[in-house]
Amino acid sequence: MISVLFAVLTALSNGSASVLQRRAAMRVPDSEAMRLSLIGHLLRQKVWLAGIGLVIVAAVCQAVALATGPIAVVQPIFVIELPATLLIAGFVMRVRVDRAVWYGVAAVTAGLALGMASAAPVGGSDTVRDAAWIPALVLTGLFEAALIGAALRTRGDPRAALLGLAAACGYALTAALMKDAMANLDDGGALALLASWQLYATAAAGVGALFLLQNALQAGSLVAVQPMLTLGDALISILYGVTLFGEELRTGWWLLPELAALALIATGCVRLARTPLAAGTLAPQPPPSSPR
Numbered sequence: 001m002i003s004v005l006f007a008v009l010t011a012l013s014n015g016s017a018s019v020l021q022r023r024a025a026m027r028v029p030d031s032e033a034m035r036l037s038l039i040g041h042l043l044r045q046k047v048w049l050a051g052i053g054l055v056i057v058a059a060v061c062q063a064v065a066l067a068t069g070p071i072a073v074v075q076p077i078f079v080i081e082l083p084a085t086l087l088i089a090g091f092v093m094r095v096r097v098d099r100a101v102w103y104g105v106a107a108v109t110a111g112l113a114l115g116m117a118s119a120a121p122v123g124g125s126d127t128v129r130d131a132a133w134i135p136a137l138v139l140t141g142l143f144e145a146a147l148i149g150a151a152l153r154t155r156g157d158p159r160a161a162l163l164g165l166a167a168a169c170g171y172a173l174t175a176a177l178m179k180d181a182m183a184n185l186d187d188g189g190a191l192a193l194l195a196s197w198q199l200y201a202t203a204a205a206g207v208g209a210l211f212l213l214q215n216a217l218q219a220g221s222l223v224a225v226q227p228m229l230t231l232g233d234a235l236i237s238i239l240y241g242v243t244l245f246g247e248e249l250r251t252g253w254w255l256l257p258e259l260a261a262l263a264l265i266a267t268g269c270v271r272l273a274r275t276p277l278a279a280g281t282l283a284p285q286p287p288p289s290s291p292r
Contacts, residue, residue, distance in 0.1 A: 002064070002065075002068045002069070003064075003065045003066075003068040003069025003070075003073060003074055004065075004069070004073070004074075004077065005065075006061045006062070006064045006065035006068070007061075007062070007065040007069075007073075007074045007075075007077040007078065008077060008080070009058075009061040010058045010061040010062045010065060010077075010078065011077060011078045011080045011081040011084055012081075012084050012088075013054045013055070013057045013058035013061060014054070014055070014058045014078070014081050015081045015082075015084035015085035015087075015088050016051075016054050016084075016085075016088050017051040017052070017054035017055045017058065018051075018081070018085050018217075018226065019051075019085060019088055019089045020047050020048065020050050020051030020054070021048055021051040021052075021213070021214065021217055055210070059206070062074070062175065062178065063178055063182060066175060066178055066179040066182060067179070067182040067185070067186075070121050070122070070124050070241060070245070070247050071124075071175060071176060071179050071237055071238075071240060071241040071245060071247065072119070072121035072124070072237070072238045072241035072242065072247045072249065073116070073121050074175070074237075075172065075175055075233060075234055075237030075238065075241075076112065076115065076116065076234040076237070076238065077112065077116075078230055078233055078234060079108055079111075079112050079230050079231065079234050079265055080108060080109065080112060081226070081229075081230045082108065082226045082227060082230045082269055082272060083101075083104060083105040083108050083109070083268070083272060085226055086101055086104075086105075086272055086275070087101070087105070098275065098276060100271060100274075100275045100276075101272060101275050103268075103271060104268045104269070104271035104272035104275065105268070105272070106268070107264050107265070107267055107268030107271060108264075108265050108268035108269065108272070109268075110264055110268075111261045111262070111263075111264030111265035111266075111267075111268060112261070112265060114257055114260065114261040114264065115257075115258055115261030115262065115265070117257075118250060118254050118257040118258045118261060119238075119249040119250055119254070119258055120249070120250050121238075121241065121247050121248070121249055122247070122248055124241065124245040124246045124247030124248070125245050125246050126179070126180075126182075126183040126186070126245075127180055127183045128176075128180045128244045128245060132244055133244075136176075136240070136243070136244060137173075140169060140173050143169060144166050144169050144170065144212075147162050147163070147165055147166040147169070148162075148163070148166055148212075150162050151163045151166070151219075155219070156219065156220050157219075157220035157221055157224035158220075158224075159216075159219040159220060160216045160217070160219040160220025160221065160224040160225050161216075161220070161224045161225065161228045162228075163212050163213075163215050163216035163219060163225070164213070164216040164224065164225035164226070164227075164228035164229045164232070165228040165229075165232045166212045166216075167209050167210075167212040167213040167216055167225075167229055168228060168229045168230075168231075168232030168233040168236060169209075169232065169236055170205055170206075170208050170209025170212055171206075171209045171229075171233050172232070172233050172236035172237040172239075172240060173205045173209075173236075173240070174202055174205040174206045174209055175233075175237055175240070176237070176240040176241075176244060176245075177198045177201050177202040177205055178198075178202045179245070180196075180198045180244075181193060181196050181198035181199040181202055184196045184198070184199075213225070213229070216229075223272075223273040224273075226269075226273075227266075227269040227270070227273060230269070231265065231266065231269065
């Protein structure tokens with residue numbers, strides 16, 4: 001229950017951060033895309049700094065969740081980040097949340113509940129053998145490089161979606177490294193944690209994922225980024241949990257309700273992306289016309 005509670009708090013913090021970071025990224029010119037100067041533009045905006053503060057809160061909550069529960073349980077809960085983002089945006093923008101949004105929220109929530117009940121992740125180790133990290137890091141790097149390369153050849157929402165998926169992969173890797181690092185805290189205390197390479201790899205992966213997310217938010221609308229970010233993070237994290245930590249999911253006929261849950265979550269995300277709230281308040285707004 002502790003891991004579930006802190007996973008929910010992580011999703012709410014990340015959803016709030018996405019709204020604030022998107023508002024800041026909308027003010028950055030396209031010429032700054034995929035450049036370090038993009039961060040310089042964002043650092044001068046208080047709303048972006050507030051979003052980063054919430055990212056830090058989310059990181060702390062995520063560390064607690066991963067230290068107390070399997071990664072295949074914690075990370076899928078983050079699919080509620082998308083409906084949370086829209087509901088928070090509606091509150092911040094003072095926009096009425098219509099019935100379609102609530103239908104989407106219900107679909108995502110029901111899909112998550114069905115998926116967790118069907119998959120029932122169990123077991124697994126808290127640590128990963130160092131040798132097992134080598135193929136995982138190589139394959140992750142190749143996958144992200146392919147996504148970034150494809151994103152650079154397009155523009156607008158397709159670029160935003162590809163970079164959002166790349167960021168999701170980075171965040172899933174960050175979670176896996178963080179869980180492995182936190183195991184050192186239990187075994188040898190703070191000194192063992194500070195001496196582990198996983199801790200510094202977590203920081204590097206997190207910074208890289210954050211950079212990709214800022215570029216995704218700058219490239220297109222939030223509704224193009226967030227579904228790829230939330231679903232990608234959940235699915236890739238489950239893959240890490242099974243392959244690296246040895247966590248087990250139900251198979252056999254249980255795959256049917258698991259696939260139904262995934263379809264329900266995807267349907268809810270699409271429904272949310274098509275709502276007036278998403279289209280009208282989270283997409284980039286045209287600059288105000290000059291007074292005559």
